[in-house]
Amino acid sequence: MKIRKMLRIVGILGFVWQLSTIWGTVGAHEDTTIHKFEGVDRNDSMSRVERVERTKQVTVVSIPGLSFLELRPDQLSALPHFEHITQFGAVGAMNIRTTNRSMRDVYASLGAGEPAVGIVEALTFEARESRHGVRVSELMNRYTGQLGGGQTSLLEENSLIVPELAMLKRLNKEQAYGVGAMGDLLKTYGVHRSVLGSSDLGRGMHLEQKQLRRYAPLMLMDSNGFVDKGTLGDDAAMAVVDRPGGMSTDYAHLTSLWKNRQQLSISVIELGDLYRLYSERAHYDQDRFNELKGLVLRDMDQWLGQLLEGMKPGTDSLWMFSPEVNAEAAKSKLYLSPLLHYTASGSGGILVSESTRRLGIVTSQDFTSTLLNEFKIPVPNGLIGIPLAASGMSHALDELVRDQSSIQMIYRSRPSLLYPFATFEMIVLLISLIYALWIKRRGRKEVVPAQGVLRILLLSLLTAPAVMLILGWIAVPATTQFGINGAIIMLVVSLVAGSLILAFILTAYSETTAMIWLGVGTAAIIVLDTCTGAYAMKYSVLGYDPMIGARYYGIGNEYMGVLIGALVLGITAALQRRYAARGTRASRTAALAACAAFLLVTVCLTAPSLGANAGGALSAAVAFGVAGVQCFAGERWRELRLGRASALLAALLALGVGALWLLNSADSPAAFARESHVGRAFHALRAGQFDQIGHLIVRKLRMNVHLLRASVWSKVLITSLFVMAVLVLRPRGRLRVWQHKNPYWMYGFSANMIGAIAALLLNDSGIVAAATMIVFVAVPLLLLRLGELAVEQGA
Known part of the structure; x- marks a missing residue:
């Protein structure tokens, strides 16, 4: 699909976003649903008072x-x-x-x-106190008029105002x-x-x-x-x-x-x-x-x-x-x-x-x-708060303090890891783009060494999220053994070394094979961790952040973007390898396997006891649906024109909303076992609390506008989009050549791009999800281009 046709879809997604705000507003850190305060029915308040603990x-x-x-x-x-x-x-x-x-x-x-x-x-102030020479109760009446008609004298001297x-x-x-x-x-x-x-x-x-x-x-x-x-x-x-x-x-x-x-x-x-x-x-x-x-x-x-x-x-x-x-x-x-x-x-x-x-x-x-x-x-x-309960545990304070140390270490390590990593991403993407434009004028001797280094660096951008998640499994023992400062140093060194070593290993394979291992492997690690209690994500620098309440459970927007982007890339790369080897389109068996993987991840994002990410579930439905249609549908669906794209996106979002409803409604066994913030949003919807939709839309817009200005991930997103635009538009006609030569690559790229737009519009902090997802388009495009240039130069 051509880039300009993708951009037309933004308007459609924007409209659907407003309709889906009810479900997409809940993330677990601030990602919480705001319902209208229903208050108490004053007509029967006295009867209810009788049920209150009278001696409490x-x-x-x-x-x-x-x-x-x-x-x-x-x-x-x-x-x-x-x-x-x-x-x-x-x-x-x-x-x-x-x-x-x-x-x-x-x-x-x-x-x-x-x-x-x-x-x-x-x-x-106490009612009897005076401020600026005026009795506080009189001052209150001046400002609010609530104590008129002589009611000031009815206040007790020690009432507070x-x-x-x-x-x-x-x-x-x-x-x-x-x-x-x-x-x-x-x-x-x-x-x-x-x-x-x-x-x-x-x-x-x-x-x-x-x-x-x-x-x-x-x-x-x-x-x-x-x-x-x-x-x-x-x-x-x-x-x-x-x-x-x-x-x-x-x-x-x-x-x-x-x-x-x-x-x-x-x-x-x-x-x-x-x-x-x-x-x-x-x-x-x-x-x-x-x-x-x-x-x-x-x-x-x-x-x-x-x-x-x-x-x-x-x-x-x-x-x-x-x-x-x-x-x-x-x-x-x-x-x-x-x-x-x-x-x-x-x-x-x-x-x-x-x-x-x-x-x-x-x-x-x-x-x-x-x-x-x-x-x-x-x-x-x-x-939105849920009454607390107490769980029996011996030495509870000691356990809590130890957990606090690990949370503290992760929080303190983020500035040392995420900001430098995001900056590193932007630098590598821009240098690789400049090199791809410059290499055309150079000879073979200047191509080979630099291209090998760039390939390792580009691949490290895709291996880093998986390494960050794996490091979550060792964060707690590292804090216990080495202390907070020592654990931070160990995490930094392990991330750099682990990402580069994995990238170096992958350079032994072709781009297609490397993308299969990266995409499917990264998605499998995230899903496995989520299904086993999300232990690694709790202590990953790209995971939860209890200190600021960004998210407490489920799959956060960072790894939601990684999960969707990696799986689409891995599956389309596998289909591309088959197409290059046999010259045939995907078989029915391959289609069923791919659709099963897409469905499994969508359910994982939707289920209240697993991913519990409403915006992520809808984004996955869009990205996976577009990828599935382009890869496995008939020829006339491979190029999504405006009318066809509108119908497809509406159907995909409807399916996503339906899945959320089924898995999070009160009658669902999954929701009965453990209700999530998504389920509570549906309860508010069923109660007819529609007057908060406008408030929710405004809150979404403000959050994304704030992140667009303040978050380093917005700069990663803009850099990735710039790199992609240059690669596709210069020289003219390259996109058409790639669509003919590497159709499944392009299907995956277009699906991830549309998925990133959906993630941006359907999540409170959609900038983060879009940035982590779009990297799985920009990096493979650069690798594809560098490989072509190497062949052209006789490398």
Whole structure:
């Protein structure tokens, strides 16, 4: 098919993309479906309240600055109550990544049940406090008009108010639910909400002179900006001249307030001493800083002991987390926050989430749904988090810390591997193109040595993804044995050496044979790993990224592009070798074998327990369908004209959507065994939540536009397209010659190109998938051209 005819198909795919957005929006890292928040039916809310746990009391202790560095065995030995909670409670690592990596974003996100943005101005005050000479309740009424008609006097003195609510809502107007969603549900079901303590810097000062850090109430406030009760100011702290900021949390007063909580309640207690210490980090030498940190942690530990003694079996539930890890942890790339759950009757274990399907790794949205579930409040379809569960495991914290080290190593190694690799890809492609244009004017002696080196380098671009996946199997033991820095060095060396060695071995074969081994072998490794638990992909630099929540399970967009591109290349190369040897088209047996491979991979991408990549499944249906039709259909289908291409693409996407529906609907055995984010999207669709489609389309466009500007993969995609265009258009008529001489090569190239366009349009981060897929067109084209030039020069 000619390039200009391929470009006409872009418009068709763009239209179909809008129709398929419902299914293609879900990837697992941010690749999550956003449904409309259905809220609660107020007409029967009272009857539902009767089903809520009437005696449940949930306490959430928030410690800004806490990280896994403070939960190491050498630290816990001096903190017996922290240690008790980790031994007899459930432990987890929560993704708290937000736009600004700040605790105000985290609190707002927990309250909204989805990623939200907090602002410095959105501070919380007690109703009795005054700001700029105006009582806060009056200020709230001025901004919102919610307290008119004398209602200001009805507020309790210790009610909490967020006066700048309008600014916060305006900043989050793109959100599906809006801030305060969890507070609204708790309020509707009669759960009393209170917030105690803050991370304010400065005590005894006038309110305007303090550096206020009062964001915890954003977690429990309702959509009107109110929390039932709280103590945030000087009453929650006491003056201590030798502590950070000259103040310390008044633990005795917090305990007294906590003991007087209501029967059905949730209390958030923020302990700000560790945050205040790190805020003044530059003023201390290391010894004094360590001394103060030990004192702060021991004070917290003693207070936790009092809290544990006051907990009642069966009704009290304690959660502990950090809304912002400290600077040391962030510098080490330990961005996941500790999340601990303890009940008086509980036993040790590890937190698990169906959102991540990975022991110990959970999302902040899961935490929101879990807090609602504590009171038996039904989680609305609009909330994407899934209530957490605990899995029994001895030494759960030790296992989690070891896993954290491996995740940390992979995260830190990406800048040392992926960015240089992408740059290497672009350089090799451009140098090879220049050489292919320059070689025509040179003689045989100058051709052979340089071409051999270029062939190895080009082949290494195709072997590298498989090597990256294989290295995932050795990442964990390497981290354990050599430490993080040593493991990173080992990964870099192994990737370079492994890719070049495999490429050198493949140079002993013809281009066609090399492409068969590369394509089929790479696809087989990816499918095998996916079907056996995706262990290698979990620890591959081209795989998951729990630190930023890019994906937790299934096949990510990087390897989705590799899988589709490699399989199409391998199968069409095999058919081309048969055609070159016998001069005949593909037999029925070959057609059946190829179609079976295409079907197997499509099912793998579609199944909720395997690939779980909706956009990938649709992209595979397009690429494999085009390849199958061109390779095995009649002559009139080999050149896809506009009308014929439109009908074919519509049919392929319909088949892809049908497969997604069958494997992810509620009645499917596969979905029954393990529902994925794709299945939850179908549930929202069946519930008639169509008003979010426009929001989803806008989100897709913004994500791809952002990646087009910021991602290195966009540059790889553009470079590959440029190389392909030059090879096809210069000199004129080459494309027609290749179509006649190497028909199956060209069928594969056109299928992968159309598949890359589909991946670009059908995925949130389609740039990445398109870039990894299009390399399986650009590199073989260059190898094909270099081989022809070598023959022309008599090499």
